[in-house]
Amino acid sequence: MQLIRTLSELRKYLPTLPRPLGLVPTMGFLHEGHLALVRRARAECAAVGVSIFVNPAQFGPQEDLARYPRDLDRDLRMLEKAGTDVVWAPEAGEVYPPGYQTYVTVEEVSLPLEGAARPGHFRGVATVVAKLFNAFTPDRAYFGRKDAQQVAVIRRMACDLNFPLEIVVCPTVRERDGLAMSSRNTYLNPQERRAAAVLYRALSAAKAAYQRGERAAEKLRTAMDGSLAAEPLARMEYVSAADPDTLRELDRIDGNALLSMAVRIGKTRLIDNFVLRDGTWDTGMLTRKDE
Numbered sequence: 001m002q003l004i005r006t007l008s009e010l011r012k013y014l015p016t017l018p019r020p021l022g023l024v025p026t027m028g029f030l031h032e033g034h035l036a037l038v039r040r041a042r043a044e045c046a047a048v049g050v051s052i053f054v055n056p057a058q059f060g061p062q063e064d065l066a067r068y069p070r071d072l073d074r075d076l077r078m079l080e081k082a083g084t085d086v087v088w089a090p091e092a093g094e095v096y097p098p099g100y101q102t103y104v105t106v107e108e109v110s111l112p113l114e115g116a117a118r119p120g121h122f123r124g125v126a127t128v129v130a131k132l133f134n135a136f137t138p139d140r141a142y143f144g145r146k147d148a149q150q151v152a153v154i155r156r157m158a159c160d161l162n163f164p165l166e167i168v169v170c171p172t173v174r175e176r177d178g179l180a181m182s183s184r185n186t187y188l189n190p191q192e193r194r195a196a197a198v199l200y201r202a203l204s205a206a207k208a209a210y211q212r213g214e215r216a217a218e219k220l221r222t223a224m225d226g227s228l229a230a231e232p233l234a235r236m237e238y239v240s241a242a243d244p245d246t247l248r249e250l251d252r253i254d255g256n257a258l259l260s261m262a263v264r265i266g267k268t269r270l271i272d273n274f275v276l277r278d279g280t281w282d283t284g285m286l287t288r289k290d291e
Contacts, residue, residue, distance in 0.1 A: 001079065001080040004086060004087065004089075005090060005091070006090065010135055017049075018047050020044075020046055020138075021137075021139050022138060022141070023048075023050075023138035023141045023142065024038050024141075025050075025128075025129060025143070026050060026051060026052055027055065027183065028069075028075050028089075029068070029070060029074075029183040030074075030078050030079070030183075031181045031185075033144055033173035035082050036144075036171075037142040037143070038079065038082040040142055040170055041142050041168075042083040047086075048084050049085060049088065050079055051087075051089070051132050052072065052075055052087060053088075053092075053095060053128065054068050054070065055095075055124055057103070058121050058125045058128065069186050075087075088135065095131060103123050103126075104130045104157060104161075108246070109152050109156050109246065110123070110126070110153055112249075113260065114262065116238075117237055117238065122153050125150055125154070126157045130163075133158070133165065139165055140165060140167075141158075142168045142170060143168070143169055144172060144173070145170065145275065145282060146182070146272065146273070148244065149260070152244070152247060171282060172283075172284030174285065174287060175197075175287060178197055178201070178204070179196050179270075180199070180284065181287070182270065184268055184270065185270075188265060188268055189266070192266045192268065195231050195233035196265045198231040199228075199261060200272065202223075202225075202228050202239070202261065203259055205227045206220040206274070207259070207274055207283065210276070215252050215253050216253075217249070217250040217251055220253070224239040224259065233265055233266060237263060237269070238261060238262050241253065242258050242260070243258070244256050244257065244277065256278070257276040259274045
């Protein structure tokens, strides 16, 4: 496995790899969810590249850029074991050199939900992902379903800017109690960690209501809200039942739907979702590993 720090070195090295090339963009401090993406890329591609870059452009002024967990040596050991061919881990100045002033904005799909809660976040996401696509020129890029709005933004951006690649979306990987794996889970103390399972219970309550025949989107939002209200440590920021592609809120669920939420457990902000597409629920997969 090759570790590369600069863009010029990356561009010299990539032509030595076989095609197709799969890319897994990450911000590091990897967990089983990231590794599932790498393994999927390994199974489908002749070579696998991973980026590790904590992107300052997607953090707001009051957010946790400095606190965001980092452990490059640990990440590299995990990626080598998973079969990665090349890792690009640039410094911020390599991605955003002095005088940098060009950003990518995806309009409508960036506005609601996380976009409303974190102004400028998706401008940073779309910009860095566009730069990663330009740097790696991958044939496929792999993303997790947990960040459903991010997936919608990246799909729209890749289509609009004519990137010649396939966006592959993989199921959310969950802890045994249903909590979606996230690097931010490390911020939770033991009591908060137990409370965080309420996100999965809330989404499951809405799914159960749908399966009983409920089609009014507001009823599903109410089911999620009620489950969250029963957990004293949970503070709901939003619950949503929206179209999974446009992210417009639905009045009635007669086709595809994205159930999503943002919740604070203590000081930690968590997001999660279930997706209904073509009559099938994508709720992610529970890990079999013991914690």
